[in-house]
Amino acid sequence: MNLVHQIYRRARYGRPVVVVSGLPRSGTSMAMKMLEAGGLPLVTDRQREADIDNPKGYFEDERVKDLGDMDDRSWITESRGKGIKVVSSLLQYLPRDLNYKILFMRRSLLEVIASQNKMLERRGEGSETEDERMIELYESHLRRVKAMLRHGPHLSALDVHYTAVLESPRQEAERMVGFLGLELDVAKMTAVVDERLYRNRAETVRAAEQTG
Numbered sequence: 001m002n003l004v005h006q007i008y009r010r011a012r013y014g015r016p017v018v019v020v021s022g023l024p025r026s027g028t029s030m031a032m033k034m035l036e037a038g039g040l041p042l043v044t045d046r047q048r049e050a051d052i053d054n055p056k057g058y059f060e061d062e063r064v065k066d067l068g069d070m071d072d073r074s075w076i077t078e079s080r081g082k083g084i085k086v087v088s089s090l091l092q093y094l095p096r097d098l099n100y101k102i103l104f105m106r107r108s109l110l111e112v113i114a115s116q117n118k119m120l121e122r123r124g125e126g127s128e129t130e131d132e133r134m135i136e137l138y139e140s141h142l143r144r145v146k147a148m149l150r151h152g153p154h155l156s157a158l159d160v161h162y163t164a165v166l167e168s169p170r171q172e173a174e175r176m177v178g179f180l181g182l183e184l185d186v187a188k189m190t191a192v193v194d195e196r197l198y199r200n201r202a203e204t205v206r207a208a209e210q211t212g
Contacts, residue, residue, distance in 0.1 A: 016156070017076065017098055018083040018180060020059075021091055022105030023138060025115040027162035028085050030193065031103055032059035034165075034173060035083045037192045038184030043084040052122065056194070059085055067093040088145050096154050101180050104149065107162035109135045169193035 173189040
């Protein structure tokens, strides 16, 4: 989107909605925690409490899960100037008469799947799809999402890599703030990043697969 179009949309539709998106288990909750610490108001109902899988909390709003089935999505308008978490598969249902600044979390698909599998195991559930097939499906999905983010006139996105945040939290926090164009507290954003929660590293997953 060129600068003139950005100015036009901002004048017509107001402040952008800050969206944190990505695949499940890609670091979206961590990014939301950073934004909260930095001083950005969040849209969350706090219904899903912190647990062993997300010790710092989920930062979700249950209404988001029903975006695809809603006839009236006007409540999203109330999220202008705030942060909201929207999983990547639901981005397509965001109302097009608003502006969105999207922090899109990227993470190794091996790590994503390993984290998802452990969560399912703890719940006594299992995946019916082989990991290799899941990787293929996720790769296809992410290609479609990338094209949508590139061409959607209401969407502006920054890729944020999960590993990079854990390794260089201040640098990544500064990138996020620069992209959003907001006055957020970078020091506080940096302080809430906890590398101890990096429990499904790609190299560890590969080693386990080779010895399993």
